[in-house]
Amino acid sequence: MIISVASGKGGTGKTTIATSLAVSIGENVQLLDCDVEEPNAHLFIHPVFVETEAVSTPVPRIDDSKCSLCGKCEDICQFKAIAKIADSILTFPELCHSCGGCWKVCPEGAIEKTGRRLGDVQIGHRNGVTFVHGRLRVGEAMAPPLINSVRSFANPDMLTIIDAPPGTSCPVISAMYGTDFILLVTEPTPFGLHDLKLAVGAVKILNIPCGLVINRSDIGNDEVKIFAADNSIPTLLEIPFDRHIAESYSRGVTIAEAVPQWKDRFKKLYIDIQKIVD
Amino acid sequence: MKELVVISGKGGTGKTSLTAAFASLAKNKIICDADVDAADLHLILHPKIKKCTDFKAGHSAIINTEMCSACGTCRELCQWDAINTSFSVDPIRCEGCGVCVYFCPEKAINFPEKTSGQWFISDTRLGPMVHAALGIAEENSGKLVSLVRQEAKKLADEKKKDLIVTDGPPGIGCPVIATVGGANAVIIVTEPTVSGVHDMERVSELARFFKVPAMVCVNKADINPEKTEEIAEFAMENGLKYLGEIPFDPVFTQSMVNGQTIFEYDSVSNTSKAVKNVWENVAEEIGI
Secondary structure (H helix, E strand, C coil), X not given: XXXXXXXXXXXXXXXXXXXXXXXXXXXXXXXXXXXXXXXXXXXXXCCEEEEEEEEEEEEEEEXXXXXCCCCHHHHHCCCCCEEEEXXXXXXXXXXXXXXXXXXXXXXXXXXXXXXXXXXXXXXXXXXXXXXXXXXXXXXXXXXXXXXXXXXXXXXXXXEEEEECXXXXXXXXXXXXXXXXXXXXXXXXXXXXXXXXXXHHHHHHHHCCCEEEEEEXXXXXXXXXXXXXXXXXXXXXXXXCCCHHHHHHHXXXXXXXXXXXXXXXXXXXXXXXXXXXXX | CEEEEEECCCCCCCHHHHHHHHHHHCCCEEEEECCCCCCCCHHHHCCEEEEEEEEEEEECXXXXXXXXXXXXXXXHHCCCCCECCCCCECCCCCCCCCHHHHHCCCXXXXXXXXXXXEEEEEEECCEXXXXXXXXXXXXXXXXXXXXXXXXXXXXXXXXXXXXXXXECCCCCCHHHHHHHCCCCEEEEEECCCHHHHHHHHHHHHHHHHCCCCEEEEXXXXXXXXXXXXXXXXXXXXXXXXXXXXXXCCCHHHHHHHCCCCHHHHCCCCHHHHHHHHHHHHHHHHHCC
């Protein structure tokens, strides 16, 4: 089973929930941190990394000696990554989406594939938790292909927990697509509610069952609970604000480790999710 | 005219609450919300929309099944596995690259332009605002950010404003790159946690990559004074202006619930003073 932990709004506690859930289950579980722009789960799991792989995406390089300047590659490229200027073809690799159109269309076979580095994937473990995360190269714009690389490590024989990035656009969709359950983490504030509504919209498009964790559940107002009830979204866990939890978080300690009785609540959360998925 | 962008790397550090607060202190400015993916600034500023424009970007492939001979060329060429065995395109997976459209021997694939969101010019009690809403599960957030920034500049020219205060998105990817490039300065709002520090370092590296001067302020500073100290030291060692500290204070949540800036909710608290102090440091640093 794959559970993705998502939120819409940033900073609601996705990483806290994903890491606490992984640590509480503690065996036969893998945590994939797909927030490749700002991966944080490792700061709470403290994994021993055993492997680092560079991830690249193919981009075109023009062999001028073969190029006939027909311009077909410029025409097919939807992303303005190839331009014919005077008597040469220029490429802008950072705009390339690696669709392969230019290689396929070039009648002269003048386009070679070279790589643009997206970032790294690191694999590690701590105790019974297998850990994988992606780290987007600073300056690289495209997160989705690196997220897909991280997801390729999903092991169907294990419980897989995905820590998704914030928002509702392509990186989040890449992290949630094809998962079995989406655990939405929110806080009961106007910003939390507004972005939760967007996240629920994305979940509906993907047609995946979901449930809610309300973090800092005693701040703000009741609007999130009303919204959840109106939309038949089950609230699976509420975590009141606790300065001790916040301070532990600041030092890289999960809730499950800061307040041990939470471990059982996270185990129960997993059982509740299993019931919904089955 | 100067453009000042508020970013954070990590989400939830207080970017939007502080942008609203800064916007109320800044004079003669345009407000811009560049977090088009999950925009929240309007929940405090309650903009009255004057002009709403569709944002058209990118295309999506649609197979005309009557013309399709099921040859499989499109499925073979698609790099995104967006076309299933019954030859329908999953719009969520489709990248809009058009390779299937080009190579379909039956010319059976249409490629209409998509409307991916909307952008707005509005009035607020704090001044004119340019903002946007990207459609759910849409791409091209970077393009929409660039458009919103461009329109904010145009509006600032028209209305003879000296400053644009921009609320940026979290992360360091496409929309953040589109927000930061060419700005006069960025304010990084961080928090004294392991995640806050880690993400602040990465987003400050991004600012350096794009040669935009960066300033740092620490929100919720008393949650972990040692980490706050660490951030101040990092700022000093890396040539980032250190703007100061704002305490952890439920007043931010309460003012958000009321749809107000922190000053409208409580202008005399120590937290309000701390925010004012941070803004004075910003104003001095960028010369406004």
